[in-house]
Amino acid sequence: MESSSATTGGSTRREATRQKLYEAAVTLIAEQGFSATTVDEIAERAGVAKGTVYYNFASKSVLFEELLRHGVGLLTASLKEAAERTARDGGSRVDALDAMIRAGLAFIARYPSFTQLYVAELWRTNRAWQSTLMVVRQQVVAVIEDVLREGVAGGEFSDEIDVPLTAAALVGMVLVAALDWQSFQPERSLDDVHASLSRLLQGRVSGHWT
Numbered sequence: 001m002e003s004s005s006a007t008t009g010g011s012t013r014r015e016a017t018r019q020k021l022y023e024a025a026v027t028l029i030a031e032q033g034f035s036a037t038t039v040d041e042i043a044e045r046a047g048v049a050k051g052t053v054y055y056n057f058a059s060k061s062v063l064f065e066e067l068l069r070h071g072v073g074l075l076t077a078s079l080k081e082a083a084e085r086t087a088r089d090g091g092s093r094v095d096a097l098d099a100m101i102r103a104g105l106a107f108i109a110r111y112p113s114f115t116q117l118y119v120a121e122l123w124r125t126n127r128a129w130q131s132t133l134m135v136v137r138q139q140v141v142a143v144i145e146d147v148l149r150e151g152v153a154g155g156e157f158s159d160e161i162d163v164p165l166t167a168a169a170l171v172g173m174v175l176v177a178a179l180d181w182q183s184f185q186p187e188r189s190l191d192d193v194h195a196s197l198s199r200l201l202q203g204r205v206s207g208h209w210t
Contacts, residue, residue, distance in 0.1 A: 004083060018056050020046040023068050030113040065129040068121070071114045072136035078103045079143045093151035100144065101174055102194045108178035109190060114145055119175055141167045173197065 012144045024045035028037045039060050043050045057063035071175065082103035111175040120135055144167035151157035181193050 004151065008178065010068065014056070014203050017048065017052060018066075020048065020174075021053060021056060021063065022070055025063055025067055025069070026111075026114045026117055030117045034060075047180065060112065061128055065132050067114075068118065068129065068132060070137055070187050071118065072139060073109065074111075075104070076139045076143055077139065082145055086105060093147050093154065096098065096147050097144070098198050100147070101170070101197050102190075104171075104174040105178050105181075105190055105194055108175070112179075112182050115179060119179065123146045141171055144170050170201075173200070186191070 020126050023043060024042050025037070028041055030047055037060070039051055039053050042060070042063070043053050046053075052065065053185070057066060079100045082099040086099045091099070121127065121129075122137065124130075132170040141164070145163050148157060148161060148163045148167055152161060154165070177193065177197055179190055184195075
């Protein structure tokens with residue numbers, strides 16, 4: 001039987017390998033599409049043997065499905081951490097949403113290929129992983145919904161707010177604005193883009209929450 005330290009070391013190595021495969025897959029698929037990307041190419045880009053891909057994932061489709069879970073999991077954790085940090089600092093729910101917008105922008109700036117891939121897949125309906133995509137999408141939206149509901153309950157937001165639609169709209173705003181920033185306005189800073197979206201959130205352009 002392996003010692004706990006050996007087991008931990010093996011788990012760490014496997015996670016590092018899976019991370020390399022995620023990064024290779026997301027870059028290739030974003031560049032040339034899912035169908036055109038082969039397992040051989042993923043293995044070569046990751047610097048591992050083809051068998052290593054199949055050791056970690058049963059197929060290319062399973063790898064992609066796990067990639068979606070992994071990437072959205074990172075985004076969700078980042079948003080939650082931003083909201084929780086704001087609450088610890090005594091900020092309002094609007095402050096929490098503003099911090100989450102910044103966290104979302106920072107995530108997209110760090111992982112632009114994943115974001116492009118994720119947004120593209122949202123519009124496709126014939127994929128084997130469609131149900132998984134809907135689940136992970138809801139994970140992100142649910143984090144925003146929680147803050148909105150807390151704001152409504154505390155009287156900070158109007159109780160007429162459509163929470164699910166508003167949460168989805170905020171996620172969509174960040175995704176689209178960030179992709180536009182990365183693709184067409186890369187000279188702008190994160191602070192600049194965040195400030196523009198923050199003004200929208202605060203109601204300086206489109207009206208107040210309450």
